[in-house]
Amino acid sequence: MSDHTRTSDASDAESREDWLARMDEIGEEAGYFEPLGRDHWAFFVDESPTLIVTFETLDGIRDADGDQMPIGHHVARAQGWSHLCLITGKDDWYRDPAVYGYFDRLIDDAFFEDFDRVVFFGAGMCAYAAAAFSVAAPGATVILSAPHATLDPRLIGWDPRFRAQRRMNFNDRYGYAPDMTEGAGDVFLMFDPDSALDAMHAALFHRPYVIPIRVPGFGNDPSQMMQKMGILQPLLTLAGRGKLTAGAFYRALRARHNNMAYLRGLLMRANRRKTTAMAARVCRAVLRNHNAPRFRRRLAAIEAGEGATGRSDPAQTQG
Numbered sequence: 001m002s003d004h005t006r007t008s009d010a011s012d013a014e015s016r017e018d019w020l021a022r023m024d025e026i027g028e029e030a031g032y033f034e035p036l037g038r039d040h041w042a043f044f045v046d047e048s049p050t051l052i053v054t055f056e057t058l059d060g061i062r063d064a065d066g067d068q069m070p071i072g073h074h075v076a077r078a079q080g081w082s083h084l085c086l087i088t089g090k091d092d093w094y095r096d097p098a099v100y101g102y103f104d105r106l107i108d109d110a111f112f113e114d115f116d117r118v119v120f121f122g123a124g125m126c127a128y129a130a131a132a133f134s135v136a137a138p139g140a141t142v143i144l145s146a147p148h149a150t151l152d153p154r155l156i157g158w159d160p161r162f163r164a165q166r167r168m169n170f171n172d173r174y175g176y177a178p179d180m181t182e183g184a185g186d187v188f189l190m191f192d193p194d195s196a197l198d199a200m201h202a203a204l205f206h207r208p209y210v211i212p213i214r215v216p217g218f219g220n221d222p223s224q225m226m227q228k229m230g231i232l233q234p235l236l237t238l239a240g241r242g243k244l245t246a247g248a249f250y251r252a253l254r255a256r257h258n259n260m261a262y263l264r265g266l267l268m269r270a271n272r273r274k275t276t277a278m279a280a281r282v283c284r285a286v287l288r289n290h291n292a293p294r295f296r297r298r299l300a301a302i303e304a305g306e307g308a309t310g311r312s313d314p315a316q317t318q319g
Contacts, residue, residue, distance in 0.1 A: 019062055031082075037098030039089040043070065049116040050081040050240050053137070055126035058089040071227070072121065075236045082115065086129065093151065094129040095168045103136045103174065112137040119143065119239045120184075123223040131177035131187070131205075138183035141239045145190045145223035149177050149204035159197050178205045188244065190215055190222040194269070213249045217256075217266050225262060229255045258289065267298065276302050 027033025031044035054072030076083035122130030127147035270279035283299035
């Protein structure tokens with residue numbers, strides 16, 4: 001290992017320790033910040049009878065712009081609500097007896113019964129956990145972004161992802177996520193139907209109370225695109241007020257028509273599929289409202305007859 005690598009690793013470790021110390025100070029003032037074993041933490045701020053429960057990663061929080069606080073903290077602080085965040089420091093899908101024990105204590109203490117309204121949220125790995133542990137709070141609204149039902153290879157042998165994690169036990173307590181949602185209120189499940197594997201996981205959640213929110217072109221973490229559009233936190237706020245509906249989701253999603261990250265992804269998908277008619281429609285729609293040289297060049301290439309061969313495809317490059 002080089003001296004540079006050692007220095008970088010030490011700096012990263014110090015930064016992480018500084019962040020954990022700051023969270024401990026905040027928790028001590030407003031609620032608590034409790035380690036759950038070596039790689040998980042519970043951060044709780046007690047403010048009101050409305051509770052937002054989020055499952056987030058340590059790296060995701062620390063990499064965020066601004067104050068390096070959880071998404072749920074921003075929502076709760078803006079509304080004067082309570083917030084519980086389960087933080088993981090590794091890709092272990094919260095399959096840790098320390099986390100099970102923490103939720104066991106919350107159930108034994110009737111913790112969730114102190115709140116009039118509870119909202120669970122998570123994305124990807126954290127969506128799995130939000131679904132799995134929502135069983136602890138019957139009646140909670142649950143919002144899931146591209147959740148996985150399980151990583152048990154006997155049940156999802158068709159999914160080749162996360163090979164190392166598939167060796168973990170997904171059949172003990174808080175295990176099969178779809179079953180764990182059976183006591184929930186509405187479960188809003190966002191997924192990109194163009195991602196076949198995510199769509200297959202979404203199908204495993206089929207229940208009368210599950211409301212599928214199909215977001216084509218949003219990729220394997222729809223909530224990330226929603227965050228960029230500025231609509232994720234307003235949707236979580238609606239959930240905390242008991243006003244979230246499928247209609248509210250789709251009204252908010254109209255923002256995608258003016259979001260350049262989404263529109264570039266839409267064009268790239270059309271290029272990959274060699275559907276030049278779709279690519280031309282996207283370009284014309286964008287150019288009606290934006291000065292977008294990339295889209296203008298692509299439309300010119302299509303109109304010049306080059307699109308079918310994939311030549312002169314500016315959407316595949318930066319600039």
